Amino acid sequence: DIVMTQSPATLSLSPGERVTLSCRASQSVDSSYLSWFQQKPGQAPRLLIYGASTRATGIPARFSGSGSGTDFTLAISSLQPEDFAVYFCQHDENFVLTFGGGTRVEIK
Protein backbone atom coordinates (compact mmCIF):
# COMPACT_ATOMS: atom_id res chain seq x y z
CA ASP A 1 0.00 0.00 0.00
CA ILE A 2 1.14 3.50 -0.78
CA VAL A 3 1.77 5.76 2.21
CA MET A 4 1.62 9.53 1.81
CA THR A 5 3.80 11.44 4.29
CA GLN A 6 3.48 15.16 4.78
CA SER A 7 6.03 17.42 6.39
CA PRO A 8 6.30 19.32 8.52
CA ALA A 9 3.33 18.61 10.75
CA THR A 10 3.03 22.28 11.67
CA LEU A 11 4.34 25.50 10.20
CA SER A 12 4.23 28.83 12.04
CA LEU A 13 4.33 31.71 9.59
CA SER A 14 3.35 35.34 9.20
CA PRO A 15 0.94 36.78 6.63
CA GLY A 16 2.72 37.67 3.42
CA GLU A 17 5.29 34.91 3.70
CA ARG A 18 5.80 32.26 1.05
CA VAL A 19 5.23 28.69 2.17
CA THR A 20 5.99 25.30 0.66
CA LEU A 21 4.42 22.12 1.94
CA SER A 22 5.83 18.70 1.20
CA CYS A 23 4.09 15.43 0.41
CA ARG A 24 6.10 12.28 -0.19
CA ALA A 25 4.80 8.97 -1.49
CA SER A 26 6.28 5.67 -0.33
CA GLN A 27 6.69 4.67 -3.97
CA SER A 28 6.51 6.42 -7.31
CA VAL A 29 2.97 7.47 -8.19
CA ASP A 30 1.16 8.86 -11.21
CA SER A 31 0.98 12.62 -10.65
CA SER A 32 -2.32 12.75 -12.55
CA TYR A 33 -3.91 11.29 -9.44
CA LEU A 34 -2.36 13.60 -6.83
CA SER A 35 -4.60 16.16 -5.16
CA TRP A 36 -4.30 18.77 -2.40
CA PHE A 37 -7.05 19.90 -0.04
CA GLN A 38 -7.43 22.75 2.42
CA GLN A 39 -9.46 22.40 5.60
CA LYS A 40 -10.44 25.16 7.97
CA PRO A 41 -11.80 24.51 11.48
CA GLY A 42 -15.37 23.24 11.47
CA GLN A 43 -15.49 23.02 7.68
CA ALA A 44 -15.29 20.27 5.11
CA PRO A 45 -12.08 20.03 3.12
CA ARG A 46 -11.88 21.98 -0.13
CA LEU A 47 -10.16 20.77 -3.29
CA LEU A 48 -7.27 23.08 -4.15
CA ILE A 49 -5.14 21.21 -6.67
CA TYR A 50 -5.65 18.12 -8.80
CA GLY A 51 -3.33 16.38 -11.21
CA ALA A 52 -0.49 17.64 -9.00
CA SER A 53 -0.50 21.12 -10.54
CA THR A 54 -3.96 22.16 -11.79
CA ARG A 55 -5.88 24.59 -9.64
CA ALA A 56 -9.50 23.66 -8.96
CA THR A 57 -12.31 26.03 -9.85
CA GLY A 58 -12.13 29.30 -7.96
CA ILE A 59 -8.75 28.69 -6.33
CA PRO A 60 -6.54 31.80 -6.28
CA ALA A 61 -3.37 31.90 -8.34
CA ARG A 62 -1.21 32.21 -5.21
CA PHE A 63 -1.70 28.46 -4.76
CA SER A 64 0.46 26.23 -6.94
CA GLY A 65 1.31 22.57 -7.02
CA SER A 66 4.28 20.74 -8.45
CA GLY A 67 6.18 17.49 -8.33
CA SER A 68 6.40 14.02 -9.75
CA GLY A 69 7.41 10.52 -8.81
CA THR A 70 7.51 10.44 -5.03
CA ASP A 71 7.87 14.13 -4.14
CA PHE A 72 5.14 16.74 -4.41
CA THR A 73 4.88 20.32 -3.21
CA LEU A 74 2.09 22.77 -2.53
CA ALA A 75 3.21 26.40 -2.52
CA ILE A 76 1.43 29.51 -1.38
CA SER A 77 3.18 32.56 -2.77
CA SER A 78 2.03 35.07 -0.16
CA LEU A 79 0.05 33.87 2.83
CA GLN A 80 -3.29 35.57 3.31
CA PRO A 81 -5.14 35.52 6.64
CA GLU A 82 -7.68 33.08 5.20
CA ASP A 83 -4.92 30.61 4.24
CA PHE A 84 -4.16 29.56 7.80
CA ALA A 85 -5.58 26.05 7.79
CA VAL A 86 -4.65 22.38 7.50
CA TYR A 87 -3.52 21.04 4.14
CA PHE A 88 -3.80 17.41 3.02
CA CYS A 89 -2.36 15.65 0.02
CA GLN A 90 -4.12 12.62 -1.43
CA HIS A 91 -3.41 10.00 -4.02
CA ASP A 92 -5.67 7.63 -5.94
CA GLU A 93 -3.97 4.35 -6.78
CA ASN A 94 -6.04 1.70 -8.48
CA PHE A 95 -9.26 2.99 -6.92
CA VAL A 96 -7.86 3.27 -3.41
CA LEU A 97 -7.63 6.77 -1.96
CA THR A 98 -4.86 7.56 0.52
CA PHE A 99 -4.46 10.83 2.40
CA GLY A 100 -1.37 12.28 3.97
CA GLY A 101 -1.48 13.15 7.64
CA GLY A 102 -1.76 16.87 6.98
CA THR A 103 0.26 20.02 7.60
CA ARG A 104 -1.14 22.74 9.82
CA VAL A 105 -0.21 26.27 8.78
CA GLU A 106 -0.65 28.52 11.78
CA ILE A 107 -0.13 32.18 12.46
CA LYS A 108 3.24 32.99 14.02
Next chain:
Amino acid sequence: QLQLQESGPGLEKPSETLSLTCTVSGGSIGSTSYYWGWIRQPPGKGLEWIGSYSYSGHIHYSPSLKSRATISVDKSKNQFSLDLTSVTATDTAVYYCTRGGDGSGRFMGRLEYWGQGSLVTVSS
Protein backbone atom coordinates in the same frame (compact mmCIF):
# COMPACT_ATOMS: atom_id res chain seq x y z
CA GLN B 1 -24.99 24.13 -7.78
CA LEU B 2 -24.48 20.60 -6.53
CA GLN B 3 -25.07 20.09 -2.83
CA LEU B 4 -24.59 17.06 -0.61
CA GLN B 5 -26.16 16.64 2.82
CA GLU B 6 -25.46 13.87 5.31
CA SER B 7 -28.12 12.64 7.70
CA GLY B 8 -28.28 9.99 10.38
CA PRO B 9 -28.09 9.36 14.11
CA GLY B 10 -25.39 11.25 15.94
CA LEU B 11 -24.93 8.52 18.53
CA GLU B 12 -24.41 4.79 18.15
CA LYS B 13 -23.77 2.12 20.72
CA PRO B 14 -20.72 -0.15 20.48
CA SER B 15 -21.27 -3.27 18.35
CA GLU B 16 -24.23 -1.64 16.56
CA THR B 17 -24.40 -0.62 12.89
CA LEU B 18 -23.76 2.98 11.94
CA SER B 19 -26.04 4.13 9.10
CA LEU B 20 -25.75 7.41 7.23
CA THR B 21 -27.48 8.77 4.15
CA CYS B 22 -26.29 11.44 1.75
CA THR B 23 -28.93 13.38 -0.17
CA VAL B 24 -27.77 14.96 -3.41
CA SER B 25 -29.42 18.07 -4.85
CA GLY B 26 -28.61 20.11 -7.91
CA GLY B 27 -27.55 17.06 -9.89
CA SER B 28 -28.45 13.45 -10.50
CA ILE B 29 -26.50 10.50 -9.14
CA GLY B 30 -27.53 8.30 -12.03
CA SER B 31 -27.00 10.53 -15.00
CA THR B 32 -23.33 11.37 -14.89
CA SER B 33 -20.02 9.55 -14.63
CA TYR B 34 -18.93 10.50 -11.14
CA TYR B 35 -18.02 8.69 -7.94
CA TRP B 36 -20.14 9.03 -4.81
CA GLY B 37 -18.26 8.25 -1.65
CA TRP B 38 -17.62 8.56 2.06
CA ILE B 39 -14.67 10.01 3.95
CA ARG B 40 -14.34 10.19 7.73
CA GLN B 41 -12.28 12.24 10.15
CA PRO B 42 -11.87 11.36 13.84
CA PRO B 43 -11.84 14.43 16.09
CA GLY B 44 -8.56 16.30 15.75
CA LYS B 45 -7.16 13.78 13.27
CA GLY B 46 -6.70 13.29 9.54
CA LEU B 47 -8.92 12.12 6.70
CA GLU B 48 -9.70 8.47 5.99
CA TRP B 49 -11.39 7.26 2.82
CA ILE B 50 -14.09 4.64 3.40
CA GLY B 51 -15.32 3.84 -0.08
CA SER B 52 -16.81 5.13 -3.31
CA TYR B 53 -19.66 4.08 -5.58
CA SER B 54 -18.84 4.26 -9.25
CA TYR B 55 -21.25 5.46 -11.94
CA SER B 56 -20.76 2.02 -13.53
CA GLY B 57 -22.10 0.28 -10.45
CA HIS B 58 -18.77 -0.86 -9.04
CA ILE B 59 -18.10 -0.05 -5.40
CA HIS B 60 -14.54 0.48 -4.21
CA TYR B 61 -13.72 0.14 -0.51
CA SER B 62 -10.81 0.91 1.74
CA PRO B 63 -9.00 -2.38 2.39
CA SER B 64 -9.04 -1.63 6.13
CA LEU B 65 -12.82 -1.12 6.26
CA LYS B 66 -13.98 -3.42 3.49
CA SER B 67 -15.17 -6.13 5.88
CA ARG B 68 -17.50 -3.74 7.76
CA ALA B 69 -18.58 -1.09 5.25
CA THR B 70 -21.39 -1.23 2.71
CA ILE B 71 -22.26 1.59 0.34
CA SER B 72 -25.59 1.53 -1.46
CA VAL B 73 -27.39 3.87 -3.82
CA ASP B 74 -31.04 4.79 -4.29
CA LYS B 75 -31.19 6.59 -7.60
CA SER B 76 -34.94 7.21 -7.31
CA LYS B 77 -34.31 9.29 -4.19
CA ASN B 78 -30.97 10.68 -5.42
CA GLN B 79 -29.35 9.35 -2.26
CA PHE B 80 -26.50 7.08 -1.32
CA SER B 81 -25.86 5.46 2.03
CA LEU B 82 -23.18 4.00 4.25
CA ASP B 83 -23.58 1.14 6.69
CA LEU B 84 -20.68 0.38 9.01
CA THR B 85 -21.13 -2.68 11.19
CA SER B 86 -19.75 -3.61 14.61
CA VAL B 87 -18.73 -0.08 15.52
CA THR B 88 -16.39 0.77 18.36
CA ALA B 89 -15.20 4.02 19.89
CA THR B 90 -12.53 4.24 17.21
CA ASP B 91 -15.29 4.78 14.64
CA THR B 92 -16.23 8.07 16.30
CA ALA B 93 -15.70 10.66 13.60
CA VAL B 94 -17.16 13.29 11.34
CA TYR B 95 -18.43 11.47 8.27
CA TYR B 96 -18.44 13.33 4.95
CA CYS B 97 -20.14 12.34 1.74
CA THR B 98 -18.36 13.38 -1.44
CA ARG B 99 -18.51 13.47 -5.20
CA GLY B 100 -15.35 12.53 -7.02
CA GLY B 101 -14.27 12.30 -10.63
CA ASP B 102 -14.02 14.54 -13.65
CA GLY B 103 -17.28 13.53 -15.29
CA SER B 104 -15.63 11.19 -17.76
CA GLY B 105 -15.32 8.31 -15.34
CA ARG B 106 -11.75 9.03 -14.26
CA PHE B 107 -10.04 10.48 -11.20
CA MET B 108 -12.10 9.11 -8.34
CA GLY B 109 -9.97 11.12 -5.91
CA ARG B 110 -10.78 14.46 -7.44
CA LEU B 111 -13.20 15.31 -4.61
CA GLU B 112 -14.70 18.59 -5.71
CA TYR B 113 -17.91 18.41 -3.70
CA TRP B 114 -18.30 17.59 -0.01
CA GLY B 115 -21.18 17.54 2.40
CA GLN B 116 -20.90 19.59 5.58
CA GLY B 117 -20.16 16.47 7.61
CA SER B 118 -22.05 14.52 10.25
CA LEU B 119 -20.53 13.76 13.63
CA VAL B 120 -21.17 10.23 14.81
CA THR B 121 -20.17 9.31 18.35
CA VAL B 122 -19.90 5.68 19.38
CA SER B 123 -20.57 5.35 23.08
CA SER B 124 -22.64 3.26 25.43
